[in-house]
Amino acid sequence: MNFTSTRGQTPPTDIDTALVAGLAPDGGLYVPGRIPALALDGPCDTLADTAHAVLAPFFEDSRLAGELAAMCNRAYAFPAPLRPLASDGNHLLELFHGPTAAFKDYAARFLAESLSRLREDADPPTTILVATSGDTGAAVAAAFHQRPGFRVLILYPDGRVSPRQAHGLGCWGDNVQACRVAGSFDDCQRLVKQALSDSGLRRRVALGSANSISLGRLLPQAAYYAHAALAFRATHGERLNFIVPTGNLGNACAAILARRMGLPIGKVRLATNANDTLPRFFAGADYAARPTRATLANAMDVGAPSNFERLRHWHESDEALRAAISATAIDDATIRDVIHEAPSRHGIVPCPHTATGLRVLETLRAEGDTRPWAVVATAHPAKFETIVEPLVGHAVDIPRALADSLARPASARAMPAAYATLVEALD
Ligand SMILES: *Cc1c(COP(=O)(O)O)cnc(C)c1O
Numbered sequence: 142m143n144f145t146s147t148r149g150q151t152p153p154t155d156i157d158t159a160l161v162a163g164l165a166p167d168g169g170l171y172v173p174g175r176i177p178a179l180a181l182d183g184p185c186d187t188l189a190d191t192a193h194a195v196l197a198p199f200f201e202d203s204r205l206a207g208e209l210a211a212m213c214n215r216a217y218a219f220p221a222p223l224r225p226l227a228s229d230g231n232h233l234l235e236l237f238h239g240p241t242a243a244f245k246d247y248a249a250r251f252l253a254e255s256l257s258r259l260r261e262d263a264d265p266p267t268t269i270l271v272a273t274s275g276d277t278g279a280a281v282a283a284a285f286h287q288r289p290g291f292r293v294l295i296l297y298p299d300g301r302v303s304p305r306q307a308h309g310l311g312c313w314g315d316n317v318q319a320c321r322v323a324g325s326f327d328d329c330q331r332l333v334k335q336a337l338s339d340s341g342l343r344r345r346v347a348l349g350s351a352n353s354i355s356l357g358r359l360l361p362q363a364a365y366y367a368h369a370a371l372a373f374r375a376t377h378g379e380r381l382n383f384i385v386p387t388g389n390l391g392n393a394c395a396a397i398l399a400r401r402m403g404l405p406i407g408k409v410r411l412a413t414n415a416n417d418t419l420p421r422f423f424a425g426a427d428y429a430a431r432p433t434r435a436t437l438a439n440a441m442d443v444g445a446p447s448n449f450e451r452l453r454h455w456h457e458s459d460e461a462l463r464a465a466i467s468a469t470a471i472d473d474a475t476i477r478d479v480i481h482e483a484p485s486r487h488g489i490v491p492c493p494h495t496a497t498g499l500r501v502l503e504t505l506r507a508e509g510d511t512r513p514w515a516v517v518a519t520a521h522p523a524k525f526e527t528i529v530e531p532l533v534g535h536a537v538d539i540p541r542a543l544a545d546s547l548a549r550p551a552s553a554r555a556m557p558a559a560y561a562t563l564v565e566a567l568d
Pocket of ligand 1: 243276277386387390391441494520
């Protein structure tokens, strides 16, 4: 299968090249040349089996085709359970059972499995450079930790991630270095982009990226939507609809991709925090990126969702796109209310990101919607205990993997938001 760029100025290429490149040379995002139809009658036994079925058509002429099953077994080594909520007809798709307790673990691990095979004999080692608002950096660090041939440099905005997120970024050591930057997430992202487009630097240092525009992050996320929807249809005979807490739109694009492949997925609704670029667009305004605002759901603090370009590419017109998807913004005061009420309303304690999705669900139900919905639980609440615990009035149990990383010492290098300092760290 060929992969093309959303900007149309890059010759079609194979998946291996697209995975290593990350961003297409014309500055666009790689998309599959066609979306393969997947005819799966029933559910697969494990998430790894579903992942293999979903990813195989994309990898049919990859160097990795023969190893795909083994790669999936390693990357999807923990479940993504679909659990009924205490509120009727509602489900939670729990994507927080990985080593860093957020959904980004699945794709980061698959990307690491891919890149370590594709760049096997790469010398000098590749430096994976990531800007993170908290969760991406930890997932990428965990996935590449102690992998020969790779080094990871994480930039995060000092003081703007939760204390446990900061720990999860700084606790790896070995080939992973965390830098706390005196600036915002946008500053971190700007530094990373500048480095990735600095040809002089790239002649000296082999750089790679692992952010959500990378094809190797997008495709693997389709697996858990497919797995949940197939299992749901087998037991309920219906399509499952999803509400996706959204920032850069990577996770939601994967749900749309799975639906386009023919999997039994109904509607996809987006929940954002107060960063309402997408809700404004879906309500009819022209697309306009906005400055990022800090909110309680910090991993969704995005004013210019990078995967929007993919979503637009997959629809004939903005009208068609608006007809297919809708988005709702949820402010911090509402996030607090939802977390406070969730134990009695739904029988769960949500993280602030998941809370935005729950509120969209509550609104749909209040409007009389009777379809089966699953809210995507993007992170475990224990990662955001300073926000969640005062609202629910008790401590939240820490999952095993998170407890393990909290038990390790953590450190991060302080860095000004200055390009020269980053270059020094890379050299
Ligand atoms: C990254 C993240 C999101 C947003 O996902 P996108 O793919 O950027 O839309 C939502 N919730 C959590 C917990 C995250 O880490």
